[in-house]
Amino acid sequence: MGKQRSNTQPPVSERQQNFLRAHHRHHHRITCGRFLLLFCFLGFWETASRMAWIDSFFFSSPSGIIQYLGQMLTDGSFFTHTGITLFETIASFVLVTVLSLVSATLLWYQNSLSEILEPYLVVLNALPKSALAPLLIVWLGTGANTIIVAGISVAVFGSIISLYTGFCQVDPEMCKLIYTLGGSRKDALAKVILPSSVPLILSSMKVNIGLSLVGVIIGEFLAARRGLGYLIIYGSQVFQLNMVITSIIILCAIAMLFYKLIQSAEHYYRKKA
């Protein structure tokens, strides 16, 4: 008989309770360990800066960063710079996801197209995208467009290759089933390839969001007057290391936020599946 789910929860044995207690204790220990490491690092950094073991002009300090962050929040520059970087990253990410899905689908659908394009995709993926940035500035000028395209260029080729490879690895017998039931290649795509690739698409999105952020920051280094990438490059030029490190910390927070968002989408999908 099949596994039938019961509505009444079975009583939890004492051994199971002990196991759960030990599991939670372990989980708390790990979380405490992580915070302890962060506090030790920040404490050591602050002390080293105050005791002049390190030059706070070059290495900044946690208090200096908090002070600068407060200043950014007061004058509103935090929202301007973070907002523009967020907008450019989300725009690149959405475009990368749509472009790579459409391209991988076309490549799977048309075998000869994938054979023709394969070497070009491999070369474009291997090419260091920062090399394209000066070209993009000449073609598109300095502004959000250039930065969004830079963000796309970093992630899109790898994403197309990984999605296409994933589509090709779907069990051919599942497609055969569609053909035996009277379906076409288009049906195999809609009923088998795309639905079975949802976990792959989500994991590729996880990679894409990080790469889009990398591309956007590269773009802002070279072609922006606003954004966190601009603040980092400007701060380093005028030796305002508080500005540089604060921007880097905001970037870390943004990267973590994006990662968590996609992770929750993944959890939602798993729960639904």
Next chain:
Amino acid sequence: MQPILSLRDVSYSYHNLKGETPALSHINLQVSEGSFVAVVGPSGCGKSTLLSLISGLLPPEDGEILYRGLSSRDYCADSALKIGYMLQRDHLFEWRTVYQNLILGLELTHNLTKENTDYILKLLNDYGLYSFKDKKPSELSGGMRQRAALIRTMAIRPDLLLLDEPFSALDFQTRLFVSADIANIIRKTGKTALLITHDLSEAITLADRVIVLSKRPASVKREMSILYEISREDPLAIRSTAAYQEYFNQLWEVLTDGKTTV
């Protein structure tokens, strides 16, 4: 009885850059209406290729396949002559409920009418799966999954059933009863069925006629009609009859070319 499916001198080879691999060589066989025919042969002899050719997924390189007097190109295009194909694994899609899996064939052929969905609900009821229709396939046992795969195949109301080792993924005990169960269901519906298997015991227990294929490239080595005096409902009872032993020994000799050791 008049044959509804006949293969005349059918040959097929696979091609790649390393060369040509002949899979089937001059296959001649006939299947009469309402019969349950099993095809046995050594692993990799081209049994699955044979079903792909009959179902029209592959075109024959040589020879002719006639189904109800039509060539494979014509009968594949004829919507009244549907061929049901059960694969080695059930391939129930985990992203669909059991019911959504069963209506897949109707969706693909744009035949999702009330009459057809009612037919699926009736089959679910008949095969004891009605209460599982809204579950995910992973919540079904191996035997239930095979029954679900059979309903998915039957839902398109096939004229001919092709069974490509559909029980090979099951453990021995489950396989013994599920195979007999499914064969009985097919027999009751009066459908013509062609079962591919590498399990000689299964072939002799389930089929009315057994066709033995040679090693690759496969050709028909022997055909044998199977008849029992008792009902086929109980696979264990069949396997303990003298007739079963006799059929088994005869076919074993054909399969192994008279060699007693491997």
